Each structure stands twice: as C-alpha cells, then as structure tokens.
Amino acid sequence: MKPNSVLNCRLIQRNNPSKLIFSRFINQNSKTYYTLQRQLKIEREEQEYLKQIEQDEEMNTRPLVHPLKLYRDILRQHNKQFKHSNPMIKKLGDEYVKLEFKRHSVIDNPLHIVGFITKWQDYLFSISNGEWKNGTLSEDMLSKMSKEQVGQLYELMKASKEI
Template identity: 55%
Template sequence: MRANCTQLQRASSVLQAARRGRRATESQPLLPPLHLYRRILREHKNLPVLQRELGDNYVKNEFKLHKGIDNPLHIVGFLASWQDYLHLISKGDWLEGTLTSEVLEKLSPEQVVQLYELMKETQQVRDGKVADDDNN
C-alpha cells in the first residue's frame, strides 16, 4: 500500500466520521499498514497452532496482494477491516465470531468465493485432511 502518513491520517479521520455511531474502541485512528501487519502476527502467537499457521499465511498473502493499492478508499477499507480483525482476536472474540447476513450481502462475488475457499481450507485443516499442494 502506497500511503504516506498524511494520506493515512486523512483517511483515518474520514473513517472516524463514518464510525461515529459505533463503540469508542472501534473508532481509533487507523494503524499504518506495517504496524498493523506486525501487530496481527504478534496476536496470532496466542492462537492454537493450526489457527496460527492458517492465519499467518492468510494475513501475509492478503497484505502482499494489496501492497500496490493506490486508491485511498480501498486502503481505508482494507486497513479498517484488518484493524477490526485485530481487535477481535485481541479480545478473544474470534471463537464466537459469526458473519451477519448484512455483511454477507455487501461482499462482492469474488469475496464470497474467497470466503468459501477459506471455509473449505479451514474445514480441511480441522479434519486433518490438508493436502500439500507443493508436492503436486
């Protein structure tokens, strides 16, 4: 993500204005991408081994895929979503986390496919049926 501090501060203030009706912990300024990335990986150390491995790989891949984004709205959305995720795993709420129908309806078709693939992968990990794709 090619965002300087000024862009992040401006985007953060826009995000805060949009979140005024939400809880105070959710309206904190956005963390810079690298700090957010590192904090998420640090929090993953508190997860069980399988969840940590899956989460680390997913976070690394997502941040790598979004590294070259220049659109401020996409940057804000991306960082806000990952910051919400950070708060979720920091408090341990990830165990009871569910996806509301409202959130599901807002997802693009590509995001729905990605979510489905993630669900299949986590089920395979849970069931111990992980296939090593590197050997195929």
C-alpha cells in the same frame, strides 16, 4: 487469643514492650486489616476494569494505524493466541494475512486502503479480546461482498475445516 499467642506476647513483653502493643493490635484488628485489604483489591480490580473499557473505546475510535504496524500486530496476536493451543490454525491465519497484505500493497485508491485497514483493525481488536471464537457473518455483510470475496471466504472455510 490462642494460648500460644499469649505466651508469645509475654515473651515479647519481656524483651520489648512496644512489640507487645503492636502484636495485640494485629491480633485484635486482623479482621479489619483483611477487610481493608479486600476492599483495596476490589478497588484495584475496578480501576483496571475501567482502564480496559477506556482502552477498548480508544481502539474503536482510534485513527488508522500504519499498514506495516498493523500487519506485525496481527501476526503477534496470532502467535499469542494460537502458538500453543492450535498451531495449524496459526499457520493458516498467518498465510492468509500475508497473502491479503501482499495483494493490497499495490492499491492506490484511498477509499479501498481505508476500508482495508479499518477491517483489519476490527479483526485485530476482535482477536485480541477473544471475540473471534463466537464470530458470525451477517447476511448484510455477505451481500456487500463481491463474488471474489465470497469465493475467498469459502476457500478459507474449507481449508479451516480440513485442519
């Protein structure tokens, strides 16, 4: 014990003997206390990590979201990701999302609607996890696209490079 803590213990002893016992207990067991605190913190972090994994798995197997809710969620995520860091990219992304959702609002084919919503849900999932930064497009995906889609992708690439 430090000299000050011994002096404090004596002063406490005169006033209240139970406080002396408590203060000695804290001094003797402070290592144990902090070790327990660290273990609790590690356990909490592990639980949060496991919850995050469960949420990620649910996101991949979750049923389709209503298009309007998906649209709002994407715009919110753009706002969250790019508002302060790169507002020009945010503006470009917002305009692109608005245009695509307008174009697909008149589609009646259920397969096209399911494909559209699924791909935009995947996009939302990747942007919310920060995976968009290292994203690449495989040759297989490019071969599945129509000429119009490839043209749109090329225009998007040119517009993003100008920013």
